[in-house]
Amino acid sequence: MKAGSWIREPLVFAAGGSLYGDRMSKSELNHPEDDARYEAFVRLFAHHEAELRRFAGSFLPSWGDVDELMQRSALAMWRKFDQFDQGASFIKWACVVTRFEALAYRRKMARDRHVFREDVLELMAEEAAEELNQRSAEQDALESCLLAMPEKQRKFVMLAYTPGVKIKELAEEAGSTSAAFYMRLKRLRRQLMQCVEAKTLQTKEAQ
C-alpha cells in the first residue's frame, strides 16, 4: 500500500476501527520515502494492537475510552516512529507512548465524569505494562468461564453489557428494579471474577 493512500482507504484492524486517517494530514504521509517506514509501523501496530488495547483497558473506565485513546496513541506513535529503535520491543515502546497519551486524554475526560486522578492513572498504567501476558490469560479464562455458566446467567451478563443498553429499562422489562438488577449483576460479576482468578492461577501453576 502506498503511504498516504490510507487516508481514503483506512486500514481496518482486528479490534475494529480505522487507523485514524481523519486526524492525519495528507502532507504527513505523502512522501515516497515514507513507504517502508509506514509499512513497518503498520505491521508492528497491527501485530500488537490487541495487546495494546488490553493494556489501555486495564486502567480506563470504558472501552469507548480505550477506542479514543487508541486513536490518539496510534497517531502519536506514528509521529514518533522515527525515534523508535527498530531493535527494541515495539510493545514496550507503544505502552510508554500510550501511557503519556492517557494522561493527556485524562484531562479531557476529567471534566465531566469520574476518572482516576493523574497520580493514580500513572501508577496504574506503569504497572499495567508489566502485566500484558496476564491480561491475555485472563481474557481466555473469561471466555471459558462464561461458557461454563448456566445459560440463563450468561444471557443476563451479556445483556447487561450490551453497548447502549439502559439498565433501568431492562429491569422494568423484566418486572424488576434497577437496584435488584445491579445486585444480581454484581453477584454474577463476582462469580466470574472468582472463576477467572482460579483458572489463571491453575494455568500458571501448570506451567
Next chain:
Amino acid sequence: MNEARFEDLPEEEQEWIDAFLNGGIDDDSFAKLQDRMLERPELRTVMRRCLALHGRRSRLRRASPLCSACCS
C-alpha cells in the same frame, strides 16, 4: 499471575469497585477508593483485572459466538 484476588479485598473496597464499574460511585467513595489505590498495590492489581474484564465483556457482547448463542 499476581496473587491478589478480588475476594481477599476488604468488603469496603469490593463495594467501591462494584459501584465504580456500575457507574454509580459517589464522589466521596471515589476519592477514598483512589487514596486507597495509591497505598495498596493489591487493590490496584485487582482493579486493573476488573477493568480489563469489564471491557472485555462489552467486546464479547458485540463480537463473540458466545453472544449469538445466547443473546439473540
